[in-house]
Amino acid sequence: HPEYILTLSCLDQRGIVHRVSGFLADHGCNIIDSAQFGDAQSKLFFMRVHFSLEDAGVSDEQLRGDFAALGDTMQMNWQLHDAHKKPRMLIMVSKIGHCLNDLLFRYKSGLLPVEIPAIVSNHTDFYQLSASYNIPFHHLPLAPGASAAAKRTQEDKVLEIVRDCDIDLVVLARYMQILSPEMCAALKGKAINIHHSFLPSFKGAKPYYQAHDRGVKLIGATAHFVTSDLDEGPIIEQDVERVDHSMGPDTLTAIGRDVECVVLARAVKWFVEQRILQNGHKTVVFR
Amino acid sequence: HPEYILTLSCLDQRGIVHRVSGFLADHGCNIIDSAQFGDAQSKLFFMRVHFSLEDAGVSDEQLRGDFAALGDTMQMNWQLHDAHKKPRMLIMVSKIGHCLNDLLFRYKSGLLPVEIPAIVSNHTDFYQLSASYNIPFHHLPLAPGASAAAKRTQEDKVLEIVRDCDIDLVVLARYMQILSPEMCAALKGKAINIHHSFLPSFKGAKPYYQAHDRGVKLIGATAHFVTSDLDEGPIIEQDVERVDHSMGPDTLTAIGRDVECVVLARAVKWFVEQRILQNGHKTVVFR
Amino acid sequence: HPEYILTLSCLDQRGIVHRVSGFLADHGCNIIDSAQFGDAQSKLFFMRVHFSLEDAGVSDEQLRGDFAALGDTMQMNWQLHDAHKKPRMLIMVSKIGHCLNDLLFRYKSGLLPVEIPAIVSNHTDFYQLSASYNIPFHHLPLAPGASAAAKRTQEDKVLEIVRDCDIDLVVLARYMQILSPEMCAALKGKAINIHHSFLPSFKGAKPYYQAHDRGVKLIGATAHFVTSDLDEGPIIEQDVERVDHSMGPDTLTAIGRDVECVVLARAVKWFVEQRILQNGHKTVVFR
Amino acid sequence: HPEYILTLSCLDQRGIVHRVSGFLADHGCNIIDSAQFGDAQSKLFFMRVHFSLEDAGVSDEQLRGDFAALGDTMQMNWQLHDAHKKPRMLIMVSKIGHCLNDLLFRYKSGLLPVEIPAIVSNHTDFYQLSASYNIPFHHLPLAPGASAAAKRTQEDKVLEIVRDCDIDLVVLARYMQILSPEMCAALKGKAINIHHSFLPSFKGAKPYYQAHDRGVKLIGATAHFVTSDLDEGPIIEQDVERVDHSMGPDTLTAIGRDVECVVLARAVKWFVEQRILQNGHKTVVFR
Structure with a gap:
């Protein structure tokens, strides 16, 4: 399966984890590792999710396009990295x-x-x-x-x-x-x-x-x-x-x-x- | 607001984070801190969530009762601690x-x-x-x-x-x-x-x-x-x-x-x- | 036996260790522990010697008096502490x-x-x-x-x-x-x-x-x-x-x-x- | 000047430091660094001295020969290393x-x-x-x-x-x-x-x-x-x-x-x- 690492930050608000995990579930993705942190001072929320895309019917393009929509809604600063691509x-x-x-x-x-x-x-x-x-x-x-x-x-x-x-x-x-x-x-x-x-x-x-x-x-x-x-x-x-x-x-x-x-x-x-x-x-x- | 710490372990399976975060969102809870770990060897999944219950209409009893149902479904070993109660x-x-x-x-x-x-x-x-x-x-x-x-x-x-x-x-x-x-x-x-x-x-x-x-x-x-x-x-x-x-x-x-x-x-x-x-x-x- | 800790510093020069160890041997003292350091930058020499006075014929007064003479000769900054006295x-x-x-x-x-x-x-x-x-x-x-x-x-x-x-x-x-x-x-x-x-x-x-x-x-x-x-x-x-x-x-x-x-x-x-x-x-x- | 590192061990006894430092002074050597340790359990004494030979009239051979005599007297296990020779x-x-x-x-x-x-x-x-x-x-x-x-x-x-x-x-x-x-x-x-x-x-x-x-x-x-x-x-x-x-x-x-x-x-x-x-x-x- 293709693997991705998603990193994001945005203003802290209720339901971020739920919406991101929901997005991944809806797109046939399985979370391998996930971590998050809410900074009480800056009121920013940070998240990193390592997941595999297990639904062969979902393309890289579709995944990125759909996440862009979610990212816009929540005013996220986000990046989606191909985990197998070497920097x-x-x-x-x-x-x-x-x-x-x-x-x-x-x-x-x-x-x-x-x-x-x-x-x-x-x-x-x-x-x-x-x-x-x-x-x-x-x-x-x-x-x-x-x-x-x-x-x-x-x-x-x-x-x-x-x-x-x-x-x-x-x-x-x-x-x-x-x-x-x-x-x-x-x-x-x-x-x-x-x-x-x-x-x-x-x-x-x-x-x-x-x-x-x-x-x-x-x-x-x-x-x-x-x-x-x-x-x-x-x-x-x-x-x-x-x-x-x-x-x-x-x-x-x-x-x-x-x-x-x-x-x-x-x-x-x-x-x-x-x-x-x-x-x-x-x-x-x-x- | 009342605060709780939920700890759980169960067999690793797709959608655990999503279902737990969904449960919390549905019960008017806001996640303060969350961490999870999947053990590749034992195939067990572990999670700790610290959250506040912000919906005054949800009672302690209802929260525990409803989570017990979810826990049963996923065969979780779980505990819900009142974060303000001193051990x-x-x-x-x-x-x-x-x-x-x-x-x-x-x-x-x-x-x-x-x-x-x-x-x-x-x-x-x-x-x-x-x-x-x-x-x-x-x-x-x-x-x-x-x-x-x-x-x-x-x-x-x-x-x-x-x-x-x-x-x-x-x-x-x-x-x-x-x-x-x-x-x-x-x-x-x-x-x-x-x-x-x-x-x-x-x-x-x-x-x-x-x-x-x-x-x-x-x-x-x-x-x-x-x-x-x-x-x-x-x-x-x-x-x-x-x-x-x-x-x-x-x-x-x-x-x-x-x-x-x-x-x-x-x-x-x-x-x-x-x-x-x-x-x-x-x-x-x-x- | 009485025990002492001698600490000293002076300009680095040949024979310090030899003269101090000679002084102790001459006064019936046995070295328990000794450490020294010569600072290449400041040209100062530092020494700490923990010893026991095993010759009952040598008094505390005599030990201090005699060492004062040696200390003067070599322009030492020194102190002789009774090791059994609690600060x-x-x-x-x-x-x-x-x-x-x-x-x-x-x-x-x-x-x-x-x-x-x-x-x-x-x-x-x-x-x-x-x-x-x-x-x-x-x-x-x-x-x-x-x-x-x-x-x-x-x-x-x-x-x-x-x-x-x-x-x-x-x-x-x-x-x-x-x-x-x-x-x-x-x-x-x-x-x-x-x-x-x-x-x-x-x-x-x-x-x-x-x-x-x-x-x-x-x-x-x-x-x-x-x-x-x-x-x-x-x-x-x-x-x-x-x-x-x-x-x-x-x-x-x-x-x-x-x-x-x-x-x-x-x-x-x-x-x-x-x-x-x-x-x-x-x-x-x-x- | 030639530099040496002397390492030795022997049964702990009064006057070792004094005799070694005396030997070095007598042979025109200046101590650069010295450390010693007496093991209360094994009753063994250990010493390492780094020194320079500053008297051009003392040969390597003479230094080793003379120290061998001292070493024998005190039943030392010793080694004298040329500090400039790379192992x-x-x-x-x-x-x-x-x-x-x-x-x-x-x-x-x-x-x-x-x-x-x-x-x-x-x-x-x-x-x-x-x-x-x-x-x-x-x-x-x-x-x-x-x-x-x-x-x-x-x-x-x-x-x-x-x-x-x-x-x-x-x-x-x-x-x-x-x-x-x-x-x-x-x-x-x-x-x-x-x-x-x-x-x-x-x-x-x-x-x-x-x-x-x-x-x-x-x-x-x-x-x-x-x-x-x-x-x-x-x-x-x-x-x-x-x-x-x-x-x-x-x-x-x-x-x-x-x-x-x-x-x-x-x-x-x-x-x-x-x-x-x-x-x-x-x-x-x-x-």
Whole structure:
């Protein structure tokens, strides 16, 4: 049977679950997994339903058309994803490659059901690694202190790849360039960054040095959606590891890398499985 | 409005969510929170719905009667709890009181919405602590090496308190007596024990000594339902803490106590909020 | 045998360990436990040695006098504590008592080897709890919006208790008043506060509300020395717990309380065992 | 300056630290880092000292010769490692490669200071991955149900590689063959295995299936020295991750893999840095 994942949000109101489950029953669909959340603060309701379409007489087109009508009635923001279609992911990286290597291995071993049609870097360090996975590598350099215009030119090339490769998700796997507001706008809701601190602590550059200097006893990492407010995008996932006074910035950095890999991998997997819904500047994650 | 928590399990089949949500809509109920889970292995479906009854014309009696009909049709195992009614909890303890003290303080500060009509102990160590919370303390001693008959006599007194006080939940907060099979049967599904290891490791006596002897790098605690298979009951919650070679059994014991308090408190809270459903020898916990 | 804990810091230089261990050997002392740390950044060396004095011919006075000479030679900042003498601890609390209750129970069950000669509060909520442990309770109220002068008067009363009771450690166990710079100076190095966030995130008031608003996926607590820079004192211990989108500020607060208890209890225990040395605005903790 | 790491164990006795630190001072050595531990149970004393030899007049030979004399006097079990010499590591793997991939990337990025002269597998799945790192790959197959003699023949080839490549550490990175007692004896103290459960829970095969069946709320991994008692070797490191009822064995397996990578990588790093000392069937880890 075809399988779908439906995600939706709308103003909270009585009977949403009933109407959605009724729609699915009427269209010969069987719910495999379902989760919902009503935010008391924003008065928004969020839902994710994984279902199989078991009635061969119902077409994909009919399902989408009929749901659009329901969605209109209830003023829903909704998406219907083919559960068997692998999202297409672009990875961007600079000179630190542990997250890239981790994502590539998960992809190759089938743990991350995505297509990766392109890797973009402003450096050449990971050309060979990309080649060993047979993934096209695009070297789009940016000189230190490049002008805004030069940056826009480089970013336009990235966006061209996004368009040409039909990219669903851009992952900044330690890509050490600040994106322009235009670029952020173009990638809104589909770019995930890994920041090497437990935000909102230690925003900005060199967070492990900041953490060492402050003498914290835990260090961490944060995966978040990219927005034009640097390090302020909606948080998707965070984790931490214990450290102590005897560890210098280099040790913190090494320990932190393991946390970054795992946190980013979780965020990407949840995105791919349509488990993340945005709720203003926050996220709902149906794990 | 009156609020209810409905918990149910039945064989998985198409349309359960739809029929339950339809029932609630038809009876003027608004879903506040809902969670469900289908176990692919046992083919059982589990659901918990928290809802408010907003139609003043629908009585408690009518709601229960009508749902019984639906439950029969679908061969559900179900319970409908008044969300505002505090469960009545009996705590049993021996000579180690950190879990008792922790539960009592949560109760007093309103973090644990229960009534505690009685505390039972085979020792007198915590009589004054119980008195300071104004909770009746029952000293029901058991001589070391007491006969099975003597144990049954003592246990019957406990069960009498359970009946007289209309107890919904018995918490073994480091009660260091093995319950007889009859007692386990009498308390089936409503007695929670805290075991001081991450089960199934280190079953039986002195788990922190076993852990020290084995040289593990993590120690933990497990809250589980009481069954006649010692330390084999359905696991509700577990947690661990890191330890190292420099720590002797006493230090492990001290560190473990903090884990025990938190793990038991979570299990009790989830029970009280009707979040735990039994699935054979396992649990479904809708956190 | 008498037991001592020696803590020291000085400029890093060759032979410190050798000279200290030589001193102990010459004075009939046996090392039970020893730890050291050289900070590459500050060029300071830190050491903690737990030893027993096994030569009955060496007096406490002689040991201290002789070590003073060595300490002078190497320009050490050092302290020699009688390991069997219980530190004297003052607890301050306002209207939220989980940390107070937790510390009192650890004290009573012998897990925290301290004397508690006094509890101070600006409210009366925990008078009865204090009385149940037979500890003198001092109600020193502060009107909302009290003048700086009124605050100084109240603080002077606290300091009088500190003096009269010969207090070694002041624990702010959710004491919701900002101490004046004078008070901070008077308690320098011997006052520990528990802050309900993983600092440096969410400084200031209502951290769980800030955390909820930011949508973080972990919440935490921080125990730190009190300094006049609010929430900027040297961090002693931190921990976190996982949360998700479905939890409101109240739930975050409840979850956070368990973290606060454990984090504060660890910090207090380490202080009592002379495991914490200050290194500028950071701490060295010999766990 | 040359740097060394000295590790030693001996019966606990007064003055060990003093004599070792005296030896080092007399030989123009400066202690960079030092840790010690006295086991109250086994009465053994363990020490690790990282030092630099700053007196150009003292040769490596003289240092070793003189320490041998001290070691004899105190009946020490000791080793003196050149801190700049990279240990030589052999990785063994079967068909599951996340740990191999993780170790290779750490090696390549300089996070793991080792030489890797060979990779051995009973399958060919990771030939290309090995080749992309330019490391010789040895395919030493073992037919299912191979005889003990066939296994010994295959193992002898492994031991030949160990000898020829001068291997210091053999890492079983998900190598799914049980080693013969002879092989275990030959690799005593220098072979580390990763087991995919928090031992001693779920020994033997398919631990994630066992964990799922038991309904535990945490799953984990354990790195341990290989001994002929299967899954009973001295534990070096463990960690866990939280799981819940909704996760099937496949999800547990996927989550567990991340834990395995990190746990094994820590154990290998500590071995390489000479931080692990065996204490009977347990380990002392000077982190």
